[in-house]
Amino acid sequence: MTSDPDRSARPAASMPLEAAEGVTGAPPRAKRRGAGRDLPAAILVGLGLGAALLASLFVVPQAFPVLVAVTMVLAVLELTRALAQGGLRVAAMPLLVGVIGMVVSTVVFEVEGLLVSTAVAVCVLIVWRASESMGLTALRDVAGGVFALAWVSFLGCFTLLLFGLDQGPLLVLLAVLGPVGNDVGGYVSGVLFGSHPMAPGISPKKSWEGFAGSLILGTAAVTAVGSFGLGLPWWTGVILGVVLVIVSTCGDLAESLLKRDLGIKDMGHLLPGHGGVLDRVDSVLLAAPTTYVMLEVLLP
Template identity: 50%
Template sequence: MAHERDAQESFVAALRRLGEARRRARTALVEPPPPRPKAPPAGRAGRDLPAAIGVGVALLVVVALSLFTRPEAFVVLVVVAASGALWELARAFLQRGIKIPLLPLWVGTIGIVVSAWAAGPEAMLMAFVLTAGGVFIWRVLDGGGRAAVRDASAGMFAAAYVPLLAGFAVLMLALDDGPWIVVAFILVTIGNDIGGYVAGVLFGRTPMAPSISPKKSWEGLAGSVLMSAALGAAMMALVLGGTWWSGALLGVAAVAAATTGDLAESLLKRDLGLKDMGSLLPGHGGIMDRLDSLLVCAPVCYVILSAATGQLTF
């Protein structure tokens, strides 16, 4: 009897242990996993600031060396940057099934930029028309019906958005005191970013376009205007021999154009479901994320700077 009682107690104990094991297993399945440690914040404006500063300084050094050693090197730099931006744009458009024909766009980029440097705005415009036509024919001949027309139209948009607007920077370089004019253009555009960043971080309270770019604020825009106007006035009065007020006007116009370009790219990225166009430039995103303001600002600065220095022709 004692042996039977011991066997019964052992069996009951085994059932209890089995029940406890099942309860622990069931609890492990329904309980959420322990929270992962949070990554360190990138800053109030959402950037890796040290990386952004380092990359920005390196880019400025490369641009300055190209401008003041051999201007042709700057032309090559514009071609390379525009080609990289087109590649990023093509990859982004694939998110919506749109295939931009890159090869004719790259060939057209060389033609547009070199024409701007060698023969001026009329040749640049003609090269753009040929590029747009070549992109359309290339994609339509490849077949695809409505998709081909859609892709070709997107390619023509890309040709206007990147290489044509980038060509205005080369047109500025071709003017008298071209390297310093390009420096003025870059400074007022950078002033928009730096002034907006600092003022937005310190004082930003009122969103400017929350549905498009939540981090932009009206206080940041005021900081952009102040810094770009100051940089434009200093460059015009001290370097380019113009009036300070024309430089201040340059800064204000640059802020309007650069902010429009920034918001336009933010709207495009939001529609494509992307945070950045790429990841090549730490702290900035991709090439297109760095060029968005510069591209839209270039034609505005070309007109104002060429007029302020007495070189605007019709």
């Protein structure tokens, strides 16, 4: 649900990743405008994902935990395959069981259920790997598995915690609109005006002009839903919107750095024009817990 302009123009497979993306310097302005992203497919897929989310939030709310579980299962599978590119052998089965257990526990027992199920999932992961072999490689594999649980499953379950609160569907929508505004505003502004790279060594396509567009659209969207949908003070929406855009940008850059270290272009190829599922939800995974905590701080 977020967009990383770094994903929009992918180098040919025969070219080195660093050379193709221009790591040593900002890509020419003309190259940024000629992004190779399949924009029509990306728009159609984005609209479909948005429709599925809205339907699960407001039409068939019983389906929302299922949607979260399916999304996290797909994201975990993508992440285990990506980590394998870096030499980590992370067992998928205990991770998938952990995802389902954490979703069910969070829905039934809320925060306490999430904490306990996360601890149990980590223990199962350690025992599972230890039953195969021990040593330095096993420790690295366990660390990779714990990272997958913490990043995808634990942070993703905060969408369920938001959903369980009063006006939960609107709170989830609030958490998603920050990354979506960051996505759309950053892409449009970056393509039209981008000339100053934000982090050329990590994501050469990101620009400060794009970040300005992200701040404007993301903050406006969050403030509108917060004020008109939830009745929050306008200043709460502004603060939350700015924080969510910053967090979403950090999520994009963090995943770009991980993919660069692993030597891959996308986490997956399930979503045409977007990449993988994890490429779409990377920012939401940080935005959901940020929204949960920020609302507790701003409106205890």
